[in-house]
């Protein structure tokens with residue numbers, strides 16, 4: 219009989235026959251290796267049967283719930299912190315951008331003022347240019363026409379007005395309308 223046969227008997231879940239049991243006991247008397255295996259199996263069996271069920275300490279559920287609640291609270295705090303941090307960084311970035319945009323005004327207010335003034339001056343000089351042009355044209359026309367001609371033209375205009383008024387009165391007079 220080899221060791222394998224007795225190892226199979228030792229590890230077997232089923233009940234051994236009387237013959238098998240007798241053969242195994244005989245072999246264990248003489249074979250040290252199989253005896254060691256048998257003892258080890260007995261120790262494991264004893265360990266499983268004699269170990270008391272280790273129940274959790276009282277209040278385990280409450281402690282677990284408290285730990286879970288604390289964990290959730292911690293995560294929420296972390297989230298709030300993260301959101302606040304991101305928000306602050308975003309605001310800081312915006313202010314930085316704004317700062318870079320309006321920084322020249324603070325650095326050199328005079329130069330910005332000069333630029334504005336230059337714009338206004340340019341605008342006014344454009345208007346002034348138009349006025350100058352018109353006045354120059356007027357002066358040119360006026361200087362081309364002699365004073366006597368102006369007087370003559372004025373009298374002619376006044377005469378025309380008088381003629382028009384007389385004619386209007388003649389046309390709209392009641393006597394003329396009654397006919």
Ligand SMILES: [Zn+2]
Pocket residue numbers: 220221224245249250251252253
């Ligand atoms: Zn053996």
